[in-house]
Amino acid sequence: MIAATDAAADAAGIRAGMTVTKARSLVPGLVVTDADSEGDLAALRRLALWCGRYSPFVAIDPPQGLWIDISGCAPLFGSERALLRDLHRRIARAGHALQIAVADTPGCAHAVARHVPAGRPVTIAPGKSAGAMALLPIASLRLDFPVVDGLRKLGFVSVEQLLQAPRGPLARRFGRMLHLRLDQALGHAPEPLEPVVAAHVPRARRDLLEPVVTREALAQVIGDLVDDLAGQLAQQARGARRLDCHFRRVDARVQAIRIGTAAPNRDPAHLVRLLGARIGEIEPGLGIEAMTLVASLTEPLRTRQQDLAPGAARNVDLGALVDALANRFGQKSLYRAAPRPGGMPERSVGATGALAAPGMARWDEDLPRPARLIDPPQPIQVTAMLPDHPPAMFVWRRRRYRVLQADGPERLHGEWWREGGEEARRPWSVRDYFQVEVEGGGRYWLFRQGDGEHAATGSMAWYLHGAFA
């Protein structure tokens, strides 16, 4: 029996469920590998754990699916599209064939991913699940084969027909599962999913006797969980870099929040504060009946003696502030500037972590650099007396600036080693920078592309790149 096929086999008409003999008769030179369902499941689990980088909530859907709850996770990647692009690119690069679908409900996403082979992530807009499901075939509803076959015999082809048909008779004939799946896809019925959690990571769990609803009660439980977890972390001499908190509602829906820290941390007060700031995102519905706190990412953290120097308190404080800001605006929008080896000014500044150790590199102390950089540089029209003289006048945004005094040129060479961008196409590019003072005292940074002798160095066009103090 054929258990699974790749894209080429699909194209040749081979389907899962066929006998090998029949498949061989279709494609004489067919390559058949023994199915290893346990190995597949283990690989799927590994992939699910890896997907933990996108969301605190990843569940497996054997034999070949993953559910990732990305609600609230998009800001960390910039946008939902950026998140999906990143996910698609990384998994495709690992050599897997994949189809991503985003929808309001796991059921709908499941159906779209399997029945809309777009090749790129498909997003069903919020509230549009019913419309999307209506277009799909009945087989998309995760039903057993006899049920699908039976429906087909009755003339049902698409989900739309099923939605219009009266429920009673169908339910009597095909069982409850049919409408349960339909309701799950449309969001009328809950879909219990169990998040995948790596073995051996510190975790704490509380099953609550009475479901809790209020923020205060949730905060109280979070406090208990964090205390448990901090104890475990202290035993292992580790600190948390990422915490996932799962809330299981009485209707079996699981919601999750995730926080990150800039440096490994196991200070209960700090972690409680970070988690507490996110409680508002949880919709308790009829109540939360169980909560799990998982330190999904940890790093070694030694116990440190309390520092008596006054500066120490300041550092600790900074970590808390950086975490609070990073959890609100995203890790990427919090950075320090650091010198980077690069020929052109726009690439001489890199970003390092807000709390990273200061590097040794320094910018040149005696080269003038503008306080405000215009990136990308804007083309301007320039009048210069002689080719090598500084400009006498330039026009920017239809305004005329008369240059009174100037310094320059400072010649900068492009990085021939770069692989992408403008400089890769013109590895020998040269810029001559001038610092000019215009009427009124404003100072600007202009440059001319090219050295005037070799066409490969640039087109001799002028650009405005920034303004000085």
Place this chain on the structure above:
Amino acid sequence: MRHPAAIAALRARIAAIEGSAAPRHALPFGLPALDDHLPGGGLAGAALHEVAGSAALCDDAAATIFLAGILARLEGAVFWCLRWRDLFAPALDLAGLSPDRVIHVEAGSDTNVLLAMEECLRHAGLAGVVGEVAKLSTTASKRLQLAAERSGVPAFVFRRASALERQAEGTAAATRWRVLAAPSAPLGIPGLGRPRWEIRLERVRGAEPKSWIMEACDAQGRLALPAALADRPAAAQERRRAG
């Protein structure tokens, strides 16, 4: 009928009512011309200050370095909350503000910048918090001023691309500055001299508005009086007093 002691006592009572009774540390510019004019002998340390350039980019650049110069002479970390990424760190370094001390917070919008500033101002021990916004409402300025008072951290709101003629809203800030590029002194040879700014103190609690022509920050973030002008304001005041 002028009793200095009575007036001092009245001042102290007013200060107590205003909530600024505790002895505040001031951040002096190190220039008598500025410091003597500011109440307390410098910028109030636990307060909000507004700084603006103008619609021209060169004036915004001047205001940026004006801020960098103030922060360079303080100790501790600086949080610089931005809407977009056009701040060029090497220039801050040239004004004495090492990039190791500056943590950029790219918040994306005015609302988020103000939120980020408030969050930063909850933490004592920072050198200062800068926020770049397009507009600052009176309510927002009040919130920031209160936050700065509580933590003792100076807060600076930098109103970006704020046109000269536009009247800014009322503010709870202790001072409001406008920094504009001014023509520098010709060197006599081709080349640029030290940049000059026109620094306008547009509003200050407890003193009159005033404006100065100053030489821009040096590598330690210090302003200077132009050599040729150094004596003139004092002399002019003498004359006025005589007249």
